[in-house]
Amino acid sequence: MTGKTSTGFNFEIDPRAVKDVRFVRRLAAAQKDGTQWPDVIESALGVGQFDKLCEHITDADGLQSIENLTTEFSEIVEIVAKNS
Numbered sequence: 001m002t003g004k005t006s007t008g009f010n011f012e013i014d015p016r017a018v019k020d021v022r023f024v025r026r027l028a029a030a031q032k033d034g035t036q037w038p039d040v041i042e043s044a045l046g047v048g049q050f051d052k053l054c055e056h057i058t059d060a061d062g063l064q065s066i067e068n069l070t071t072e073f074s075e076i077v078e079i080v081a082k083n084s
Helices: 015-019 021-032 034-045 047-057 066-083
Strands: 002-004 010-012
Touching: 002 066, 010 047, 015 021, 015 034, 015 066, 021 034, 034 047, 034 066, 047 066
Parallel strands: none
Antiparallel strands: 002 010
16 A cells, blocks of 8 residues: 655555564564664665665654654554554
C-alpha cells in the first residue's frame, strides 16, 4: 500500500511487513532498548525507503532526530492499520 504522512513523506509498504516475525522481534527489542528503533523502522520500510525517510526528517543543521523518525513511523503504521 502507498500513503503520505502529514509532513509529506510518501511511502510504500507491504502491510504484511508489520506482521512479520522479524519485525515483531525487533519491535519487542526496541520497546526495551530505544536505540533499536532505527532497525525496527528499516525492517518495515526496507533500506531504500528508510534512507529516504532519514533524508526527509533531516533538519537544517543536518541532524536526524530519533523523535522525528519515530513520529513519522508511528503515523505510517496508523495509516497502514486504518487502510488494511
